[in-house]
Amino acid sequence: xTISLLDRRFAARPEHLGDIRRAVSEAxxxxxxxxxxxxxxxxxxxxxxxxxxxxxxxxxxxxVIVQMEIADTSLIVRITDFAPPVDADILHPRPLYxxxxxxxxxxxxxxxxxxxxxxxxxxxxxxxLQMIKHVGARA
Amino acid sequence: MILDIDERDGWVVVATRGExxxxxxxxxxxxxxxxxxGGRGVIVDLSPVTFIDSSGIAALIEAYxxxxxxxxxxxxxxxxxxxxxxxxxxRLDTVFAIADSVTAATEGP
Numbered sequence: 418x419t420i421s422l423l424d425r426r427f428a429a430r431p432e433h434l435g436d437i438r439r440a441v442s443e444a445x446x447x448x449x450x451x452x453x454x455x456x457x458x459x460x461x462x463x464x465x466x467x468x469x470x471x472x473x474x475x476x477x478x479x480x481v482i483v484q485m486e487i488a489d490t491s492l493i494v495r496i497t498d499f500a501p502p503v504d505a506d507i508l509h510p511r512p513l514y515x516x517x518x519x520x521x522x523x524x525x526x527x528x529x530x531x532x533x534x535x536x537x538x539x540x541x542x543x544x545x546l547q548m549i550k551h552v553g554a555r556a
Numbered sequence: 557m558i559l560d561i562d563e564r565d566g567w568v569v570v571a572t573r574g575e576x577x578x579x580x581x582x583x584x585x586x587x588x589x590x591x592x593x594g595g596r597g598v599i600v601d602l603s604p605v606t607f608i609d610s611s612g613i614a615a616l617i618e619a620y621x622x623x624x625x626x627x628x629x630x631x632x633x634x635x636x637x638x639x640x641x642x643x644x645x646x647r648l649d650t651v652f653a654i655a656d657s658v659t660a661a662t663e664g665p
Contacts, residue, residue: 431579456638463609467578521610528645
C-alpha cells in the first residue's frame, strides 16, 4: 500500500528552502522515520532543490513540486522542476576531488539515499528526480 | 541563521546559530573571511547549528583555505549532531581541526 505524505508546489528560491525542509521533515516523521532518517531525507531534498535553484533555473524564476510517499519500507521522494533538462550523467558518482558545480550536494544525496534516478517528467515539466530511502519504520 | 561574533583570548569566535543553507551561507562566508582578514585565529562554534548543507560546508572550506594561505588557525568547535553528520559525509571530519568546545579550541592542541 502506498500512502501519500506530501504534494506541494514551492517557489524555487533560497528563502523558501526552510519551508521545504520543514514540510519534508514533518512528512518523514509521519512516515515513522527516526531522527537520523529524517535528517538525511531533509538534507537530500534541500540539496536537490538547491541544485534546481542554482543550476536549473539560474537567474530565472520557477517552481518546484515536492512529493513524498511511503510504500512498505520505501520512502519515495519526487522533485519536479520546470527548468531545462539536465544531463542525467551528473548522477554518476565521481571522486570528491573531481567535484563539478553542485557536486558536493549530489555526493550528499548519493550518500544518504538508497536509489536516485531521473524519470521521464510529466508533460510541461523539465526534470523529475526520484530519490528512494529504505527506512526502518512504517507509517 | 544568527551569527554572534566575539573576541576571546586573542581569537575571533563566530558562533553560528540555526540553519546554514543557500540563503544564509554567503553571510557566514563573509563573516569568516572578514574575521580572518584581521590576522587572528578563528574558532567557529558549530554547537548551535540545527541544519547545514553543502553551501554552508563550502563557506567553511573557503575560510579554511584562506586561513591556511594566511597562516592563521581555523578551528571548528563542538559541532552539533547535524553538523557532525554532514562534515563526515563530506569526509572533512579528518581535514578540519575540530575541538570539543570553544574553551578547548582557545587552549590549542
